[in-house]
Amino acid sequence: MADALVLKDVKKIYGDREAVKGISFSVREGEIFGLIGPNGAGKTTTLRMICTLLNITEGSISVCGHDVMKESEEVRKIISYLPEDSGAYKDLTGRQYIRFMAAFFADGEKYHQMVEKGIRMSNLGDRIDSKVSTYSKGMMRRLLIARAMMPEPKLAVMDEITSGLDVMNAYEIREIVRDIAKNGVTALISSHNMFEVESLCSRVAMINHGNIVEHGTPADLKRKYDANNLEEVFVRAVKK
Amino acid sequence: MNHLVNITKKELKELLTPGSIVSIVVVMVLLMSVGTVIGGEVEESSAAADIGVVYDAGAGIDPAASYAYLDTPAEIKLLIQDAYAYLYGTDGGTAASFIHYLDVASGDDDGIIAAMESKGLSYVISVPDAITSNIAGIKTMSGAEQTRIDTYFIFKDEGLFGSASDSVGTSLVGAMNSILSKKIADMAISGDSSYILQPLTWGGDGNHTSVNGTVYSGITPYALSGSMMSQSLMVPIVVMIVILMVGSVVISSMGSEKENKTLETLLTMPIRRTTIISGKLLAAAIVGLVYGVAYMIGMMFYMTGLTVGSTDVNLSDYGLSLGMLDWVILMAILFLAIFSALGICMILGAFTKNYKMAQQMTMPISFLAIIPMFVFMFMSWSALPALGKALMFLIPFSHPMMAMNNLMLGDMSVILGGMAYLLIFDAITIFITVKIYNSDILITGLEQTKFMRKLNKLFNMKKEDHENS
Ligand SMILES: Nc1ncnc2c1ncn2[C@@H]1O[C@H](COP(=O)(O)OP(=O)(O)O)[C@@H](O)[C@H]1O
Ligand SMILES: [Mg+2]
Numbered sequence A: 001m002a003d004a005l006v007l008k009d010v011k012k013i014y015g016d017r018e019a020v021k022g023i024s025f026s027v028r029e030g031e032i033f034g035l036i037g038p039n040g041a042g043k044t045t046t047l048r049m050i051c052t053l054l055n056i057t058e059g060s061i062s063v064c065g066h067d068v069m070k071e072s073e074e075v076r077k078i079i080s081y082l083p084e085d086s087g088a089y090k091d092l093t094g095r096q097y098i099r100f101m102a103a104f105f106a107d108g109e110k111y112h113q114m115v116e117k118g119i120r121m122s123n124l125g126d127r128i129d130s131k132v133s134t135y136s137k138g139m140m141r142r143l144l145i146a147r148a149m150m151p152e153p154k155l156a157v158m159d160e161i162t163s164g165l166d167v168m169n170a171y172e173i174r175e176i177v178r179d180i181a182k183n184g185v186t187a188l189i190s191s192h193n194m195f196e197v198e199s200l201c202s203r204v205a206m207i208n209h210g211n212i213v214e215h216g217t218p219a220d221l222k223r224k225y226d227a228n229n230l231e232e233v234f235v236r237a238v239k240k
Numbered sequence B: 001m002n003h004l005v006n007i008t009k010k011e012l013k014e015l016l017t018p019g020s021i022v023s024i025v026v027v028m029v030l031l032m033s034v035g036t037v038i039g040g041e042v043e044e045s046s047a048a049a050d051i052g053v054v055y056d057a058g059a060g061i062d063p064a065a066s067y068a069y070l071d072t073p074a075e076i077k078l079l080i081q082d083a084y085a086y087l088y089g090t091d092g093g094t095a096a097s098f099i100h101y102l103d104v105a106s107g108d109d110d111g112i113i114a115a116m117e118s119k120g121l122s123y124v125i126s127v128p129d130a131i132t133s134n135i136a137g138i139k140t141m142s143g144a145e146q147t148r149i150d151t152y153f154i155f156k157d158e159g160l161f162g163s164a165s166d167s168v169g170t171s172l173v174g175a176m177n178s179i180l181s182k183k184i185a186d187m188a189i190s191g192d193s194s195y196i197l198q199p200l201t202w203g204g205d206g207n208h209t210s211v212n213g214t215v216y217s218g219i220t221p222y223a224l225s226g227s228m229m230s231q232s233l234m235v236p237i238v239v240m241i242v243i244l245m246v247g248s249v250v251i252s253s254m255g256s257e258k259e260n261k262t263l264e265t266l267l268t269m270p271i272r273r274t275t276i277i278s279g280k281l282l283a284a285a286i287v288g289l290v291y292g293v294a295y296m297i298g299m300m301f302y303m304t305g306l307t308v309g310s311t312d313v314n315l316s317d318y319g320l321s322l323g324m325l326d327w328v329i330l331m332a333i334l335f336l337a338i339f340s341a342l343g344i345c346m347i348l349g350a351f352t353k354n355y356k357m358a359q360q361m362t363m364p365i366s367f368l369a370i371i372p373m374f375v376f377m378f379m380s381w382s383a384l385p386a387l388g389k390a391l392m393f394l395i396p397f398s399h400p401m402m403a404m405n406n407l408m409l410g411d412m413s414v415i416l417g418g419m420a421y422l423l424i425f426d427a428i429t430i431f432i433t434v435k436i437y438n439s440d441i442l443i444t445g446l447e448q449t450k451f452m453r454k455l456n457k458l459f460n461m462k463k464e465d466h467e468n469s
Helices: A043-050 A072-078 A094-102 A108-122 A125-129 A137-149 A167-182 A194-200 A218-225 A230-239 B003-015 B018-045 B073-088 B092-098 B109-119 B131-140 B166-189 B221-232 B234-259 B263-267 B273-307 B324-351 B355-378 B386-394 B398-408 B412-437 B450-468
Strands: A003-014 A017-028 A032-036 A058-063 A079-082 A155-159 A186-191 A203-208 A211-216 B051-054 B099-101 B123-126 B150-153 B208-211 B214-217
Touching (some): A017 A043, A017 A186, A017 A203, A032 A043, A043 A058, A043 A186, A079 A137, A079 B263, A094 A137, A094 B003, A167 A194, A194 A230, A203 A230, A211 A218, A218 A230, B003 B234, B003 B273, B073 B092, B073 B166, B109 B123, B109 B150, B131 B166, B208 B221, B221 B234, B221 B398, B234 B263, B234 B273, B234 B324, B234 B355, B234 B398, B263 B273, B273 B324, B324 B398, B324 B412, B355 B398, B386 B412, B398 B412
Parallel strands (some): A079 A155, A155 A186, B051 B099
Antiparallel strands (some): A003 A017, A203 A211, B123 B150
């Protein structure tokens, strides 16, 4: 299978702090890839570089063969980014928000289909016509995931999708992502919750202080470190 | 759909809410009605008014009275009536109906005030009985004496225009004085004394003023600048309002993008950054235009209300009007200035973190708009000292505020220099804006730039020094 995303020796320096210190990994088409690590490890920084939001200090990133820095417009056409804790315009209704976002990707008949799809995926029922400001956290996250998925991106990049959600909502969101992956979307998700990632991802990369400390399938990693779960793998890999 | 239209439409949807539209309309109606009310009051205070007179209350007016010897009360009453008729341009009968004789002794202050209050009069003149004998003294030049006419007012706080009346009481006495002196002089020379009393004439068509090199008769610079003021007073105010509106719209739009955490998503949409910038700017410009037109209409009513009472000078009679080209230039300058406001705010907006910070960030723009507004409401460009000129020239928002007067006076160096300055200013702000919106600053904020870090370090070092010593 071809690689949907390739990072080569990627560095990010904020001012004089090196947040990402030359990482490399690749994500294959159709898989859910997890980038896991503690808070401050450099996950968000990495995802923002992939999504053309931050300049890459050194190294290169390509999405489906397009260089992120040189062809950022091409890259934006084929990715969807769901930032951590992101929100929607609070004066709009859910439907208006979906329409506003869909208009960036399609027009004519395709636009209407995309809007329909977004509304269906958000599963908000008649609350789709309520102002976004009245939504609960879980509803908001469903709306945003629907927004991210409706253009059928080649690569979906999602940062801490379940952070701040209660158990029920987090479970529901994970189910949605699993569904999406079944439809052949490539996804890169980040999380500091290693259990969540283990149940969702076919492969993971572990990041700590801006370095990749391990990567592979959850099963291989557990075997390699003789661990019961990814948390143990992480602790042992870091100590090594 | 066009992406620019998409963004602009969404921004407008957020900006032109029913609430904001209601507030525009309310302000407009408020301005209009305040203008009409003030206009009404100005008009009222120069219209014929009731006046009380303390003099020979019992006798009544003799319709057959005429100026024979100027030594009977009937003649004095005729004098008062003629003076009133002259002052307000009414006929004798109307004048008589406004003059109320009070049955009080002259010199009895409390009694006079009490009578005024019971009759609801704002002023009263009190003529002593000695006036007839004093006039007789003047005629014979034996023991000639002046007669003091006392005037009584009741102070009420009626605002600037409401209490405009103390001149009315005294001008009535002034008119009496003129008529009386002419009558006495007529008698003395047994003929028309007009030429003795007024051998010179001046004013009116005797005034000659050079405007932009052409000499016009019958006008003074004072009348011209008064009229220009009332016309161009509006421009700085409206420009200020539009700049403030547009600026706060742009900055708070960025502030709310950050507060609601929508900016990152928007920036990953498959469109150019410049489209996002333009969409926001376009929406702000449209809102600014809506506000500008609404306030302009309101202000126009407000100003016409204010100028009702004063003499109307038609500026275009003196070559002081704007031609087609002048309007085009005025609009171009206004556009360039608004654009510079948009640019500055877009740059400031990039650094806001939330809505509250956005509102604080409108402060510098407000200052830059309010200072030239006050300056050009009360002063013109040519009246400014050199330093003032330099400062005003540097503030981009000054240029549309003074453009109207400078265009009328043909002061093209300031106009053209201003346009060139605005063009350069705008080009630089666009350049900086595009640079910022293509950099990390939008996402990471200012603290993370090298410059700010160095600044912070320097600051912390100083603090440590302080603590160590
Ligand atoms: N805007 C920024 N400026 C400077 N340092 C930053 C900035 N954002 C993040 N960092 C630093 O970079 C490192 C990685 O942060 P981040 O990518 O947000 O980690 P994670 O998402 O894994 O929690 C942290 O040490 C953080 O303090
Ligand atoms: Mg993070």
